[in-house]
Amino acid sequence: MEDVNLDDTSRRKNAVAAYVLDNKMDNSSKDIPLYPTEIRKCESICIFGTGDFGRSFGSKMLQCGYNVVYGSRNPHASNLTPKGAKVLSHEEAIKESSIIILAIHREHYDFLEQLNSQLEGKVLVDVSNNLKMNQFENSNAEYLASLVTGAKVVKAFNTISAWALQSGTLDASRQVFVCGNDVKSKDVVMDIARAIGLTPLDQGSLLSANEIENYPLQLFPMWRLPMYICTGFTILIFLYCALTEVIYPFATSNENTLYLVAISIPNRVFPIVSLILLALVYLPGIIAAFLQLYRGTKYSRFPDWLDKWMLCRKQLGLVALAYAFLHAIYTFVIPIRYYVRWWSDQYTIKQVTTPIAFSSHYAWLSDSYVALGMLGFFFYILLGITSLPSVSNAVNWREFRFVQSKLGYLTLVLCTAHTLVYGGDRFIYGPFYKWFLPPAFVVSLIIPCSVLVLKFITIIPCLDSRITKIRQGWERNAKS
Numbered sequence: 001m002e003d004v005n006l007d008d009t010s011r012r013k014n015a016v017a018a019y020v021l022d023n024k025m026d027n028s029s030k031d032i033p034l035y036p037t038e039i040r041k042c043e044s045i046c047i048f049g050t051g052d053f054g055r056s057f058g059s060k061m062l063q064c065g066y067n068v069v070y071g072s073r074n075p076h077a078s079n080l081t082p083k084g085a086k087v088l089s090h091e092e093a094i095k096e097s098s099i100i101i102l103a104i105h106r107e108h109y110d111f112l113e114q115l116n117s118q119l120e121g122k123v124l125v126d127v128s129n130n131l132k133m134n135q136f137e138n139s140n141a142e143y144l145a146s147l148v149t150g151a152k153v154v155k156a157f158n159t160i161s162a163w164a165l166q167s168g169t170l171d172a173s174r175q176v177f178v179c180g181n182d183v184k185s186k187d188v189v190m191d192i193a194r195a196i197g198l199t200p201l202d203q204g205s206l207l208s209a210n211e212i213e214n215y216p217l218q219l220f221p222m223w224r225l226p227m228y229i230c231t232g233f234t235i236l237i238f239l240y241c242a243l244t245e246v247i248y249p250f251a252t253s254n255e256n257t258l259y260l261v262a263i264s265i266p267n268r269v270f271p272i273v274s275l276i277l278l279a280l281v282y283l284p285g286i287i288a289a290f291l292q293l294y295r296g297t298k299y300s301r302f303p304d305w306l307d308k309w310m311l312c313r314k315q316l317g318l319v320a321l322a323y324a325f326l327h328a329i330y331t332f333v334i335p336i337r338y339y340v341r342w343w344s345d346q347y348t349i350k351q352v353t354t355p356i357a358f359s360s361h362y363a364w365l366s367d368s369y370v371a372l373g374m375l376g377f378f379f380y381i382l383l384g385i386t387s388l389p390s391v392s393n394a395v396n397w398r399e400f401r402f403v404q405s406k407l408g409y410l411t412l413v414l415c416t417a418h419t420l421v422y423g424g425d426r427f428i429y430g431p432f433y434k435w436f437l438p439p440a441f442v443v444s445l446i447i448p449c450s451v452l453v454l455k456f457i458t459i460i461p462c463l464d465s466r467i468t469k470i471r472q473g474w475e476r477n478a479k480s
């Protein structure tokens with residue numbers, strides 16, 4: 001009976017029953033294995049190819065209690081195979097197991113055609129990768145299935161490196177993407193993945209093999225867009241600050257302030273870009289809300305650009321946090337800088353000759369903007385901590401959303417307030433406007449303030465209730 005739709009426990013019961021039948025045991029005997037791993041221990045796994053991957057995978061399987069038999073072109077030559085594993089010719093090795101792991105490169109698959117009849121009904125696991133994306137017209141797994149038509153081809157383990165298997169450093173690549181046209185064969189392979197401590201993710205039919213084979217060839221796919229945005233803003237803001245802080249004094253009063261490029265200007269660029277990126281993390285959620293309001297439903301797809309933006313908010317947020325860290329470090333070194341000490345000495349001397357009365361207004365301004373910065377930074381770090389997989393896996397989605405969305409907006413409010421108060425009366429103080437250009441911090445406030453205003457509009461009760469209804473599935477033109 002196909003146990004395709006059974007849950008794990010019943011599948012396990014079936015596996016035990018099958019074991020009892022196969023081994024002609026009576027039901028009462030005590031050594032019926034309680035758990036299919038016992039059954040699996042009697043299973044042999046056949047591995048074609050005694051190369052890097054074949055050997056690492058084989059030794060891992062042996063550690064997990066499987067019998068391992070290799071199929072090799074030169075069974076007597078391969079002395080590097082793990083102890084306890086048998087090495088036979090391909091023909092003999094096939095007889096020993098119903099599961100064959102193909103640790104061979106695609107360009108060597110052709111010999112399998114002669115083994116077609118022996119491979120009939122066997123589970124053939126394709127672990128291969130290519131050197132570049134979409135290297136061949138069809139995926140290696142589909143090519144294999146066309147060569148060995150009788151076997152049940154499953155794609156798996158290609159994202160696991162031989163080194164990680166050998167050294168046990170599986171952290172980075174614990175996920176195993178599995179696909180195949182035969183559900184039971186996929187289940188068997190996913191069980192093997194679990195047995196060696198990996199996390200199998202069912203990706204459906206063999207049609208997904210191409211995507212799975214491309215996966216290990218991508219380089220930080222989710223980080224690319226955030227890095228481009230961050231680099232773009234960094235260059236823009238740097239040039240803006242260089243124009244107003246270095247070129248302007250040089251052009252107007254022949255003053256050389258190039259030294260500002262070392263710390264002063266970076267300590268404008270980092271916080272400003274961080275603030276803008278933080279705002280860009282929350283902007284797509286608002287655009288989504290207005291789109292859902294306008295469409296009167298949540299069931300139509302977002303435009304691709306918005307979907308992409310939504311999906312890379314985590315990376316955008318983490319880059320913004322990194323810049324905020326740099327700003328904090330650059331800020332803490334301000335007092336030890338010669339340029340700052342020189343100015344404060346001048347200020348002290350001036351105090352002697354023309355004392356300036358203490359101003360509680362400025363005391364208020366300077367302490368409050370620094371305090372707001374530190375509070376903003378505190379919540380920023382909290383957001384970063386909750387995005388660590390070990391932490392985000394430990395909270396439920398409501399807790400996660402509370403931190404990421406609610407506290408996320410609080411972070412944005414605090415950091416924007418920090419910049420507004422830092423600006424203080426600089427907003428209206430003429431000398432800060434060089435060539436009529438506003439100071440950089442004014443530029444930095446455009447996106448965050450717009451996001452906060454838009455967010456404020458969406459939480460107005462009449463709109464908020466409408467958005468909530470839509471997100472709970474209400475539709476303006478519900479299909480009757």
Ligand SMILES: Cc1cc2nc3c(=O)[nH]c(=O)nc-3n(C[C@H](O)[C@H](O)[C@H](O)COP(=O)(O)OP(=O)(O)OC[C@H]3O[C@@H](n4cnc5c(N)ncnc54)[C@H](O)[C@@H]3O)c2cc1C
Nearest residue numbers: 282285288310313314317318321383384387404405408471
């Ligand atoms: C330091 C830092 C770390 C971060 N780490 C993470 C992280 O680990 N994971 C993460 O996801 N974000 C992370 N973010 C980004 C951000 O905090 C979250 O995405 C946050 O949930 C955004 O909240 P929001 O209210 O803008 O939108 P959301 O609460 O995500 O969405 C608002 C509404 O839009 C709709 N919506 C959202 N996404 C979709 C979608 N794809 N399709 C259809 N409707 C949708 C929903 O109806 C939702 O109610 C991080 C940000 C920072 C600064």
Ligand SMILES: NC(=O)C1=CN([C@@H]2O[C@H](COP(=O)(O)OP(=O)(O)OC[C@H]3O[C@@H](n4cnc5c(N)ncnc54)[C@H](OP(=O)(O)O)[C@@H]3O)[C@@H](O)[C@H]2O)C=CC1
Nearest residue numbers: 049050051052053072073103104105108128129158161162
């Ligand atoms: N190395 C890794 O980290 C990873 C590798 N992979 C995939 O695993 C597969 C094997 O990779 P890897 O072990 O590194 O490669 P190797 O070149 O180290 O080993 C491949 C093995 O294939 C066998 N072989 C070579 N040529 C032929 C042939 N003409 N006919 C039959 N068998 C042949 C050989 O075994 P023998 O001499 O015993 O016959 C050889 O040892 C590849 O598809 C690769 O993409 C996937 C993920 C990670």
Ligand code: HEM
Nearest residue numbers: 268271272274275324328331373374376377415419440441
């Ligand atoms: C530890 C926390 C923080 C402290 C102590 C702090 C302190 C300061 C100080 C002293 C300045 C003035 C710098 C100067 O005049 O050279 C400043 C400016 C600024 N800070 Fe922060 N800050 C902190 C966190 C943040 C965070 C988290 C953000 C937002 C992402 C931020 C955004 C800004 C911005 C945009 C400016 C104006 C930059 C400029 O135009 O010169 N700060 N901060």
Ligand SMILES: [Fe+3]
Nearest residue numbers: 104105107108
């Ligand atoms: Fe080879």
